[in-house]
Amino acid sequence: MEGEIQSIPDIAKHDARPKVSGIEDLIYGSLAGMMGKFVEYPFDTVKVRLQTSESQVFSGTIDCLKQTWQNEGFRGFYRGLTSPLVGAMAENALAFYAYNRIQTAIRKIADTPNEADLSLPQLFASGGLSGTLCAFVISPVELVKCKLQVENVQGYGSPNASTATKVRFTGPISVVAHLLRTQGIAGIYKGITPTVARETVGVGFWFGAYELVCRRLLQLKQRRVAQDGGQPRKLAKDDLGPAGIVLAGGCAGITYNLTSYPIDVVKSFIQTADVRQPSANAQAVQERPGILSTVRTVYSRGGIPAFYRGLGITLIRAFPANAAMFMTYEYLSRLSAELRK
Structure with a gap:
């Protein structure tokens, strides 16, 4: 089907959007990340608490929402x-920057003209490599986030009401200070291996799904143009309206989570081991839980379904959050192009 677009004559050829610069990728990507994070964060808090808490703490998503509110x-x-x-802004800035720069490198290696579309496998590869780079930015950020989200929920339901509100950390700085004091630099990167795996797989599918849905929507629009007797021309993402970008971005977010969620569960378990077991001795706290031992621990809590606990609310938040991110990036890029014209 992709050939249907590429074989269209260049009659009334669409004016190509000026290429987004590296600085613009960083700025637009960071703003897109900020927008998406505001939308998704409440859902993410519930997700992490469901992933890492004992089953007796929360009976499900609704119970977690209720207890958190109470x-x-x-x-x-x-x-x-x-x-x-801050992490989302940095991660998305790097993701869009790396994604577009890697595509440029692939074009040079494959001797592909700038105006020609890359294949979907090439786009998946570009996304996967950008995700690998992002992992080293996002891993310390997620470590801090997960600890703050989880440390105060283990006492929920305790007869002693004060237990639920007793916390060790006052904010991100106190978490970082504690990690550096007790575990050194290595403590900041606890969980880096599953984070790299999650981001490489997830971001590859994230960008890949977005590009795939955009291409399918453009193919449908191209057919309508031809049926209406319009002049044939090659369509680009700029020809997609808000509904198309929202659909493609939302599908990208859902695909990211469906493909990487079990890895994310393992990552969250590793990063919250000390706050979930605050009574452990100092040596045990400093030890890094192994990936295989963590997989066995998660499995012992409910088999395969335990690796998908909290997935429902994650998918609910994935669509609007990622739609907001891609909408922000696409329309800022379009605005920039219009101003330069």
């Missing part, structure tokens, strides 16, 4: 936001 109010859903907000 114990912490509205602010509880945004606990630990500062670190991931």
Whole structure:
């Protein structure tokens, strides 16, 4: 089907959008990440708490929402936001920057003209490599986020009401200070291996799904243009309206989570081991839980379904959050192009 677009004559050829510069990728990507994080964070808090808490703490998504509201109010859903907000801005800036620069490198290696579309496998590869780079930025940020999201929920349901609100960390800086004091630099990167695996797989499918849906929508639009007797021309993403970008971005977010969620569960378990077991001795706290031992621990809590606990609310938040991210990036890029014209 992809050939249907590429074989169209260049009559009334669409004016190509000026190429987005590296600086613009960084700026637009960071703003897109900020927008998406504000939308998704309350859902992410519930997801992480469901992933890492014992089954007797929360019976499910609704119970987690209810207990978080009762114990912490509205602010509880945004606990630990500062670190991931900065991280989301940095991650998305790097993701879009690396994704577009890697595509440029692939074009040079494959001797592909700039105006020609890359194949979907090439786009998946570009996304996967950009995800690998992003992992080293996002891993320390997610470590701090997960600890702040989880540390105060283990006492929920305790007869002693004060247990639920007793916390060790006051914010991101206190978490970082504690890690550096007790574990050194290595402590900041606890969980880096599953984070690299998750981002490489997830971001590859994230960008790949987005590009795939955009191409399918453009093919449908091209057929309508031909049926209406319009002049044939090659369509580009700029020809997609807000509904198309929202659909493609939302599908990208869902695909990311469906493909990487079990890895994310393992990552969250490793990063929250010490706050979930605060009574452990100092040596045990400093030890890094192994990936295989963590997989066995998660499996012992409910078999395969345990690797998907919290997936429902994650998919609910994935569509609007990722739609907001791609909408922000696409329309800022279009605005920039129009201003330059």
